[in-house]
Amino acid sequence: MVVDGAAPLLFAPVRLSCAVLVDVGAQARDRIGGLQGIVTKPGKPRCLVVGHRFDNACHRLRNFLGRNQITFEWLTPDSAELAKRWPDAPLEQLPATGPTRPL
Numbered sequence: 005m006v007v008d009g010a011a012p013l014l015f016a017p018v019r020l021s022c023a024v025l026v027d028v029g030a031q032a033r034d035r036i037g038g039l040q041g042i043v044t045k046p047g048k049p050r051c052l053v054v055g056h057r058f059d060n061a062c063h064r065l066r067n068f069l070g071r072n073q074i075t076f077e078w079l080t081p082d083s084a085e086l087a088k089r090w091p092d093a094p095l096e097q098l099p100a101t102g103p104t105r106p107l
Contacts, residue, residue, distance in 0.1 A: 051074065052101065053079070
């Protein structure tokens with residue numbers, strides 16, 4: 005026996021739960037998208053490396069920093085930007101690491 009007035013009351017919780025699930029799914033998608041945006045941004049460099057391009061010691065230092073997930077900027081000793089970024093860089097002892105400075 006089916007009662008005509010009972011059908012809307014019977015399906016109301018299902019419709020409500022579907023609306024809640026759609027809303028929760030939209031919020032989760034927004035949050036995950038925001039986290040993916042944060043992850044894809046490159047990190048700020050934590051140190052500045054000065055060294056020659058084909059120097060074996062410089063290569064080992066950059067390899068070490070990369071393996072340990074330490075972000076860095078690399079400049080060659082003849083770079084024009086080096087004088088602005090690290091004016092007192094020890095060019096006699098390369099490779100050298102130092103603090104990053106804004107441009």
